[in-house]
Amino acid sequence: MKTPWKTENWFVSPWNYLEEVTRDFDPPKQVKIHDITLRDGEQQAGIIFTKDDKIRIAEKLAEIGVHRIEAGMPAVSPPDEAAIKEIVKRNLGPEIFCFTRCMVDDVKRAVDCGVKGVIIEIPASAHLVDQAYKWPLEKAIDLSIKATAYAKEKGLYTVFFTIDGTRTDMNWLLNLVDRVATEGHMDAFTLVDTFGVLSPQGATYFTRKVKEKLKKPLEIHFHSDFGLGTANTIMAVLSGAEVIHSTVGGIGERCGNAPMEETVLALLTLYGIDVGIDYSKLNELSELVMELAGIEVPPNRPFVGSKAYTIESGIVTSWFKNAFEKDPTIVFPVHPKFVGHEMPEIVMGKKSGVDNITLWSQKLGIELSEEEKMTVLNQVKLRSHDLKRTLTEDEFRKIAKQVKAGK
Secondary structure, eight states: OOTTOOOOSSBBBGGOOOHHHTTTOOOSSEEEEOOOOTTTGGSSSSSSHHHHHHHHHHHHHHHHHHEEEOOOOOOOOOHHHHHHHHHHHHHOSSSSEEEESSHHHHHHHHHHHHOSEEEEEEOOSIEEEIIOOOOOOOHHHHHHHHHHHHHHHTTOOEEEETTTGGGGGGHHHHHHHHHHHSOOOOOOHHHHHHHTTOHHHHHHHHHHHHHHOOSOOEEEEEOOOOOOOOHHHHHHHHHOOOOEBBBGGGSSSSSOOHHHHHHHHHOOOOOOOOOOOOOOOGGHHHHHHHHHHTTTOOOOOOOTTTTTTOOOOOHHHHHHHHHHHTTTGGGBBOOOOTTTTTOEEOOOTOOOHHHHEEEEEHHHHHOOOHHEOOOHHHHHHHHHHHHHHHHHHHHHHHHHHHHTTTT
């Protein structure tokens, strides 16, 4: 691709691809998506997915082409365990994983579910082990060694997951990981920022330090308590991490996880890294998950918000009127069709301009002179201001009718 910053589907800054910008990047040859919507996503307070909900979401995740689905945590409840078993049974395409504590009994449940792999968690900071779990440190290590060794014995792809790994001493963390890898087992290690406290530069440091010490595939599980889940995940990928743990819409514990939509589209358009999913189904997936979760997507959410492609301001409406048909990406950095979003909508309100009036009058079959357009525009601005919202078509028609009548 000669101009990766400019295609028929997106238009971003060419500076992203300058050698002086990219020379320190070291991404893997392939980046995979490990979707955690059904487990960590459901941990957002108030979200409950039934067994049928989980199956529907898993089917849509498979349709979009994610590589792995973390179907849940068997120990949570019998319905969760039943949902995992049913998802495995359906052979949807993606590899099915589940999440367990560092306990052999939990891993036994995973084996019974028939999953391909398991994410085994351990508290990794001294303060969390001592104050939250009330365990001696050696107990956490011993449990992890036994659980991972058992997972290997049962043929599970084993991913070691260190809770609160970013607020502990790096040497202690690396020694812990080395002990589990040596005395127990791990096929891959997850870089975990449980409380979303990394900076993007810290994410680079974290990834590179672990990569130097551990010759295993690295996975990324970053939360968004400071709104940096996407940025930190990208920095980890650019430093060599291979598997992204993300949720649809960024749902998850507290402030959520790295949102899949923003993460994969940023990687594709800003960095030229294609994770290989069907981007045109992102809005279908988002709508399904949010409906089942009982959550309303913020209207300005990138790519999937209801108003992500809505225009009210006059100047941008003029850009749209003059440029959209020739090249939509001049007005929107990513084409709405590329992400499965509805086509752009021009609305009428306080910030509108004369081109809003022109487009609406054409759409509604109302003939207005240039002078009448300006009068209508002034009335629209006042009415929208007083109502504190945009106007409906009927309200616009009424204003136009009154202006043409000379009222």
